Amino acid sequence: MSSKEDFLANVRKILGRSGAPAPVEPVAATGLATSHGDARSEAEQARTVAAERAGELFGVAAQAAKTAGWTVHRLENIDQVSKRVIRICRERNITSTLSSTHDVLERAGVSGALNNTGIRCETLRNDGNGTKDAAFATGAGITGADWFIAETGTLVLHPRQGTSRLVSIAPPVHIVVMEQGSVLPSLDELWAIERASHIGGELGSMVNLISGPSRTGDIEATIVRGIHGPIETHLIMVG
């Protein structure tokens, strides 16, 4: 078996380098050319933009989300959220749901409201058992938004305690609740923030970008929704 050293030594030889491996000066085109200090201030800038342009970006995001295939619900205030979630579930005869612990869901009282109406809502907690069976059996996954990208209509989720990977992919319906302030203009701002997290040692094991329902075009190039992941994705925008 070849080891890492042999493998890399071979590549090094082919590239005509001799002696000990030397550091490489990144070209301007790659993000690696941006220093850690600059990367941090770029991420800070991105957050500022998201806050300062919150209202405007919310509108752009709504439009892009529709294009990406989200069903967009615009609500005036957070008190209306639970009612809308219940309506979505009832219309689809959904009797059980699985919810992340995003702050916005707790403030909206989604879980309590659902349980009170007889729609079961299980909130994710790390009990070491995993949530696989629940995620595959449930009618809808409910989450907040860690970020949203206006350029592409993309939800960003960082799986962690209280936000599983499966809650956004296994159930046939995914419902997202989002308030103003979490919309970034484009992929550039997102990856700037993720890079700064990495530099700070805070990048998690996964970054999920989700742009509408699961789809395939593998049968005669006909686009069909819901091959593996959610068949419907709802974006409830508050504010």
Place this chain on the structure above:
Amino acid sequence: MKPVTKNFRDTAASTMSDPNIQAALENVYNNFFKARIAAGAATDNWEELRTRGKAIKDHSIANLDFYLDMLATNVERNGGRVFFAKDADEANRYVLDLARESNVRTVIKSKSMVSEEMGLNHVLTGAGIETVETDLGEYIIQLAGETPYHLIAPAIHKQKSDVSDLLAAKSGGDRKEDAEALTMQAREQLRAVFQRADMSITGVNFGVAEAGGIALVTNEGNGRMATSVPRIHVAVMGMEKIVPSIRDLSTMLRILIRSATGQRISTYVTMVNGPRRAGEEDGPEEFHLVIMDNGRSKLLADTTLRESLNCIRCGACLNACPVYRKVGGHSYGWVYPGPIGAIVSPVLTGLKDAKDLPFASSLCGACHDACPVKINIPRMLLELRGRVVESDDPTENARGRWEPLIWKGWKWGMMDRKRFDRGARLGRAAGGPLANEGWLNRSVPPITGWTSSRDFPLPAKKSFVNRFAKRSEETSERSTDE
């Protein structure tokens, strides 16, 4: 996967006479090709993105040792394991040993061309491990016992009725008709497999050196399932699939996805940075990254062909290629079809057997225009054509025995006026009885191979030189008259 590149002519001929496949190949043009053009046109800084994408890839490949080292070190720092495989055998052995040691019974696969290259399904299935493709297109061709037809649309050549038969056979007789019902049928079949999988194998769209992570791009969500459900995740990548920085994903995702399907973004983009961490709800406990050479170092060493390692496997060159759109994916005889395949396959599997591939192009340049990282494919096809006839390497040179003699004779004839005229008269006399209304449009032995697909006009009764000489005489007579 065993290369059958030497069957190019036969497979191409049978594909071109199959009306069903020809109709299916229309989708390549009508969907993917047109969608890419529209997506590029709708992106203000499209050319700038391509230029930056090329610069990122050029730099990564020119410093591949440095970035591979960085990637491996950071994957390990994240708690993952890295295996460097010299060839497909080593990569297969690593995955198989891992599966056996971990008592794996079911493997789910998310689309990976490198695993096709390895023939990994065959290895795992042969060892009694259930191995299921989960990309719908890949699933269809796995059920059909075939190989992918296109880099991003593996079952583009299959008709709905084929899919209907295959899925019905799988679930026992229930035959669905429309694409939606068929998709739901496949969904049911595959959800059961996802739930019982112990191990997943995915490809890698981009290895991100600084993060020690990988980025995966899918529309179906099978990549998401594969990185969420099983306890072990194995990602396999060719050693060239690397970018230095997390920030580079902005550029690379934009050009990859627009060039592949014309979307602004695919439904799912998943960045995986090692196994799940403490406190996480779910996700694999183990993350393994297999980095494979398998002939790529030959491309790296070959400075005229090195650029082909910039390829991000979007399939845009296939969709743009007038030859691919007629001869289809299987004619190319290995994992990578189309214009880029015509460069990569000969070098990775041997030019001698693949000698027809570099000639399967009109050199129109559509692939060069389409390539998101501006790979000059026609230039490299020409280079390989040269090697087929001129290389001193016996594994490359596939020149026919008679060809040099014929060209020598041609040169001899062209060098002398009288010999040329005599040759033309001889050609007319010999071709006359075979001609059809002044055209030689049938195969003429012993040069059948050359004449079967080409129509030639018979040499004119009076050659240009004759007529010109006569005309000059007449003109000079006229001018003396004046």
